[in-house]
Amino acid sequence: MIRNIIFDFGDVFINLDKAIIFKEIEKFGGTSKLSPKLQKANNLFEVGRMTTADFIDTLKAVYPKASKQEIKTIWNAMLLDFPDYRLRFLEELAKEEKYSLFLLSNTNALHIAHVRKIMGTKKYERFKNCFKRFYLSHEINMRKPNTNIYEFVLAQNKLKAEETLFIDDTSENTEAASTLGIHCWNIQVGKEDIIQLKTKL
Incomplete structure (x- = not known):
């Protein structure tokens, strides 16, 4: 029972749109999936071993054309x-x-x-x-x-x-x-x- x-x-x-992150990040040189480096950063972020500021900085280093605010907006876009x-x-x-x-x-x-x-x-x-x-x-x-x-x-x-x-x-x-x-x-x-x-x- x-x-x-x-x-x-x-x-x-x-509701989520998990694909939108990749669609949006492509505008700043991103690809259709997270690199091993970014996947590791995401996993650390999800277990509280990376601060929001450090996570955004990590993404910013990979996608320098995007502003920190644009990165935040893209990362949150999956939440519907x-x-x-x-x-x-x-x-x-x-x-x-x-x-x-x-x-x-x-x-x-x-x-x-x-x-x-x-x-x-x-x-x-x-x-x-x-x-x-x-x-x-x-x-x-x-x-x-x-x-x-x-x-x-x-x-x-x-x-x-x-x-x-x-x-x-x-x-x-x-x-x-x-x-x-x-x-x-x-x-x-x-x-x-x-x-x-x-x-x-």
Whole structure:
């Protein structure tokens, strides 16, 4: 029986356009994917081991034609809207008190600041208050798909893997969680929606 649900954030609740970064950065000499150097910087940024200023400086060194503000704007452009119907669904689920709800997101300080801005403080707090615990990778210094992040959430909250469902749009993340015995739903963006959750329970 599922008693706990761990949710990803991007493309589960808030819509993303992951490709737009590369489309926009091409204007400044970028390519269709991150170089190994920038991928490493992004991973460090997501686990809080690089400051926003240092991350922007790293990108600026690779794309000198772009201003620091243009880089920030491009990096945040992937964050789209958070449909109200999804928040209402989550709030109703939380009110039922049938499941313990958790958020587990790979993110960074730059993106979270922008999410707060586009959602507005009131809506962001409504969202956050639905969860028993709210885990952001840059705050807990771990990121998916490394299994230690799932072990951390299970241990800190005394959860049993077999009673836990993890929902994420990235198959690499759900595959890693499943090795620990966690039930997983690799949600298919554009074909499935989080409001279909109860059909998976």
